[in-house]
Amino acid sequence: MASAVVAASSANLGPGFDSVGLALSLYDEIMVETTDSGLTVEVEGEGAGQLSLDSGHLVVRAIQCGLDAAAIGVSGLTVRCRNAIPHSRGLGSSAAAVVGGLAVVNGLAAQADLTPFDETQLIQLASEFEGHPDNAAAAVLGGAVVSWTDRSCNPPAYSAVPLRLHPDIHLFPAIPEERSSTAETRVMLPAQVSHYDASFNVSRAALLVVALTERPDLLMAATEDVLHQPQRAAAMPASAEYLRLLRRYDIAAVLSGAGPAVIGLTTEPELPPEAVEYGAANGFSVSEMTAGDGVRWGSGVAVPR
Numbered sequence: 519m520a521s522a523v524v525a526a527s528s529a530n531l532g533p534g535f536d537s538v539g540l541a542l543s544l545y546d547e548i549m550v551e552t553t554d555s556g557l558t559v560e561v562e563g564e565g566a567g568q569l570s571l572d573s574g575h576l577v578v579r580a581i582q583c584g585l586d587a588a589a590i591g592v593s594g595l596t597v598r599c600r601n602a603i604p605h606s607r608g609l610g611s612s613a614a615a616v617v618g619g620l621a622v623v624n625g626l627a628a629q630a631d632l633t634p635f636d637e638t639q640l641i642q643l644a645s646e647f648e649g650h651p652d653n654a655a656a657a658v659l660g661g662a663v664v665s666w667t668d669r670s671c672n673p674p675a676y677s678a679v680p681l682r683l684h685p686d687i688h689l690f691p692a693i694p695e696e697r698s699s700t701a702e703t704r705v706m707l708p709a710q711v712s713h714y715d716a717s718f719n720v721s722r723a724a725l726l727v728v729a730l731t732e733r734p735d736l737l738m739a740a741t742e743d744v745l746h747q748p749q750r751a752a753a754m755p756a757s758a759e760y761l762r763l764l765r766r767y768d769i770a771a772v773l774s775g776a777g778p779a780v781i782g783l784t785t786e787p788e789l790p791p792e793a794v795e796y797g798a799a800n801g802f803s804v805s806e807m808t809a810g811d812g813v814r815w816g817s818g819v820a821v822p823r
Contacts, residue, residue: 520625
């Protein structure tokens, strides 16, 4: 048996479009056993009864990608997924599925006395699946990350470095019942932006790194964005309004990825009661989380959470 535990993630954090990511302490677990033939897929928790239970399942596709990359052949597989990360909310569920699927291949490689993928390889393989590295890198490395893409290569080369998240920062994801598709909201973004908007976001993205690591008092300014959040607001009005309300209370709130989840970053240990009450009244589940750990994998035994 091989297993992996992989965290949810929040991408962009306002101005860091497709580059800044943050793992969250909400985890999916994947367990794989090799069999003589066939494919069995079981799903518990989020997505149970909704996801395909065949070779089209994203975890299975990632496992097959990893097996091919590692040159490992198997006759059959039983794949068990225990999911806690909500799907289609902007919390990196697809990146977690891909990173987790690749990571369990490390367990199978260890059983075959082969060299497992290192973090750089996991980020590359997972980002090729995702098309951008922010969620994937956060799921691999844990904590906060800055990632980038070199498109002069074919395929593009994906890289990331970790950031030391300031210990005074508290994270408050607000998860709605409403779902959204990253592909659908991405088409709402313009193909071109003005120099003014580009320079605005460049300055805020640079400031975001400073705020996350050294100066959390700058989080409000550092999480301002003009490139994607205003454009997506019409598709998720409840999230846009909750984001505005949190910021009125001096909480550095941003869309989590493409939404509709919202995440608040603050140095205060609690959200204002009015903000929590508003969220509950409008369909948001609000709770505090910590920065998530990087993906963990094991061979022969289940990896403890």
